[in-house]
Amino acid sequence: MKVLHSWLRDFAPIELDAVALGDVMSDLGMAVEEMDVLGEGLDGIVVARVLDLRPHPDADKIQLVDVDAGDGEALQICCGAFNMSVGDLVPLATLGTTMPNGMEIARRKLRGEWSNGMLCSPPEVNLPGDPSGILLLPEGLEPGVPLTEALGISADVLYDLEINPNRPDAMSVAGVARDVAARLGLPFQLPTPTIATTGPATADLVSVEILAPERCGRFTARVLQGVTVGPSDPLIANRLTLLGMRPINNVVDASNYLMLELGQPSHPYDLATLGGAGFRVRLANEGETITTLDDVERTVTTADLLICDATDVPVGIAGIMGGADSEISDATTDVVVEMAWFERMPLAKSSRRLGVRSEASARFERGVDPDGIDLAQDRFVELLGGVGGGSVGSVSQGLVDERGQLPDRTPIEVRPARVNAILGADLSPKEMKELLDPIGFTTELGAEGEPMRVALPSFRLDSEVEIDVVEEVGRMYGYARLGKTMPVSSLSGHLTRRQLERRRLRSLLTGLGLSEAAPMPFLAPGDLERAGLPGDGITITNPLVAEESVLRTSLLPGLLKAVRHNVGHRNEGIALFEIGHVFRRPMDPDAELPDERETVAVIVAGADATAAVEAWRTVCDGLSVPGADVANAEMPGLHATRSGVVRVEGEPVGAVGEVDPEVLAAYDIPGRVAWLEVDLDRFLAHPHGEPTYTPVSRFPSSDIDLAFEVAEGISATDVGSTIERAAGDLLGWVRLFDTYRGEGVRDGHRSLTYRVRLQARDRTLTDGEVGEVRQAIIDAVQAGFPAHLRG
């Protein structure tokens, strides 16, 4: 919402400077997004008329323009814009002018041709508009007149305010002024038009019928006869221009100006083209079409509200956009001015579904003032210059004023103690009243300790219940003035066990030299299949692009893309991990949400499966997860003979190994790629994180090496576990330190050499004891597996 300092002053005698006023508005919740000081630095810029346009003999990106700067003489200017025609009025920066941006205008030669000044684009004179063209000024201005005077923009400030959805009143200049006046303790005065209504009774000229009273709370019409359609008063045209609306003609401009000033949208119709000289407000029929002002044919539904003429032909979509057929033209003489109130939420839905957002719909959605229509109807006439002397012949008597359902505005009870309890303030009921009444609330104080009775303003339909009033008290008092306190908590801050373990996991993985990646969790259709995974990801129903339309079921596709990116840039040492959520369709068909799991994955380019298994072991060791192991298995997306399942106490919790070479080819990644993916929810559901203390022995240890010939397919991990059990209390550790396939070992077998360290806590082991344990291990392995000790 744009407002002008001078326009605000129409309603309240605000004397603050530009910055101070901006601060006040921001502090009231109308944040200043942009502030332009107008009329400053524009000395020396005058209105000029284009007399002639000629090509530059030696350049095609500039042309020669002769202008009349007020003395009737032709002044040659070189200009880089081509949007003007002979006869147009344009701003000319005369010689010696210092532009707002500091540039000095001097006489100079451009490719051999003299330029005696500069024609200005809108931004060059601090006005909104296209920077690539020259600002075309309204007809009727005198060449030579200073631009500031011509546009009435001397010493003004243009603010662009961010208005929150709960501030329907602040969608108007007057509403902003009301807030500012209240904060500054200034009087606030709305326009007080007095209109002579000398025409026929309105009801004799136009009819109104509301067929959807739940959607249309009020619908008024009045007829202006003998209207002269022409250009607006320059003040109106200039203010519209400054606020970013194009002046069209006096009738349309009055409608727009009124909306900006009082927040009341209106619609002027040409009575001559309004079928049956009346309105019917009804819900649309399914599939009905209407061509709107922007010449687009729109198909409406039974949820959309239409304004039709008395013959039931649609003339507009209520509150959103008018139809193309009943527009005001130069030939119009009798104007029907419609002002109405429409229910907010259904209108917002219509606007969204139709994809049409207009200045009017933005205001209706928030809620315009149903009681403000009477003043607005009079103000409309006043803006046209009034009756007689202005452009209106006569005004019909009375409003045709049909009513539907309007929001309940019964005064509410507000407890002063509650206001203070929420705000942390210590205001008296009287102080609250003094804050509320200047912004339109009417507060009746109750007896000591009793609630106040607060009547809610019709222009604040957002205000409905006690807490809404609490907010207004706080806002008008000023949040900064309320002060700052600290709540006293009886609780202590901490991270949960899972959160601490996630941090531990991250430090373990970075300790392995892995850096943390964070790919987008969205995949393109086919990404999962290319990664060798089932293509059953949950899809996004309204993605902006198809490449981001599938939720990942695994971290694999995202990390493969990350590796691909790095390979493409010839980056070295591509070793990444990620902790993130994956989403799958749940087993339970009645589940309210997808099966969402926190997952950790490790990917290392140029490394074989060993790196992944080692990462798994490190994680299990670092998080003290007992019973974790690896079993060879074929896993989707992974190398058929170099992959496995990672388990805790026999339950699969993830996959480990190398990425399938075909998948790597599909992602254009050379070499081997190690991969580990663990479902953290499953993984950490197992008992863990409670290491048991074993006293450290102070006695010497003995090592024995044992080589077994073991059939392929037998888990070396299982053999190791058997050795551990057989060694019993004397076990220090067992390590597989050599594997061998080849001469001396039968086909289909390999030699596994384990080193076993034995140690007692209370003595030095004798050769005899070591020998006994050695034999026990050999017996256990040979009994447990198709294996035998190698000589």
Add this chain to the structure above:
Amino acid sequence: MTMMDELARIADDARARLAEAPTVDALDEVVRTTLGKKGSLKGLKRELGRLDPDERKSVGQAVNDVIDELQAAADDRRHDLERAERTERLQADRLDLTEVMAGSRAGHLHLVTQAIMELEDVFVGLGFTVAEGPEVETDHYNFGALNFPEGHPARDMYDTLYVDFGEPGHTLLRTHTSPVQVRVMETTEPPIYSVMPGRTFRQDTADATHLPVFHQIEGLVIDRGITLTDLAGTIDRFTKAYFGGAFSSRLRPSYFPFTEPSAEFDIIRPDGSFLELGGCGMVHPNVLRNCGIDPEEFSGFAFGFGIERLAVTKAGVDDLRELITNDVRFLRQF
């Protein structure tokens, strides 16, 4: 030749050999043949008995002096030789450390993770716990319970991505971490002092200043007697803890359906300029009721802000897309 002459000769010879001994072994040989049990000086001592008492005394004294002198010289020489040999061994063992190339390097945490951890630590220090929830949510948790009735224009403030799960429009990618607030309130008896960091989603195109997937952290306090000034004080305490003691904060009125009064909060830098960081407010009574908390007994506040912008501003990164590209040349910088 007198015994004294013999002594002088042995001493001169030994001195010369000691001084010239090239190795510790050679030195040991000299010591053995002069000072050792069967050495020449020991032999001379044995002959002292042949002398008369006066002479024995003076010659004996002279022999002892020579023994002491040669022993000292041998020790010095041994020390020198050992030092030379040690030096030689070390020289042969030289390793030029400037030739050592970087081996394995440390892994780096993602910039956003680092920011989240830092923020969590600040809030834990202020007495908060950390709560988490699902990224795919129901319309109820993301909007309904938060006082956004269906069709409410405020829903337009969020460009929501919906997913193909359940009834159309039922399931979505959470647009803020506020659903976690609802889940915490539903399952926890006040008092509640929690922050909720997490991933959030909007229908948006990635560019230098926007990502369709980003992170927020929200805070929620529900207790007896919580006020708007408590919110302002907590924001201020956080500001000083995270940004530094010279920073301050301010609230400006704003609007969110789930809080009332609502505010934006700005971080004011020591130079007076400010950063619009996030939104906050007193939890709306409707939200408390929706979560089974009596708004007459308890009140509370909530606040929230985006993490990416904070992280990149601190690190001097000028394009948010770096955060999702996963180029190791980027990841390893932090």
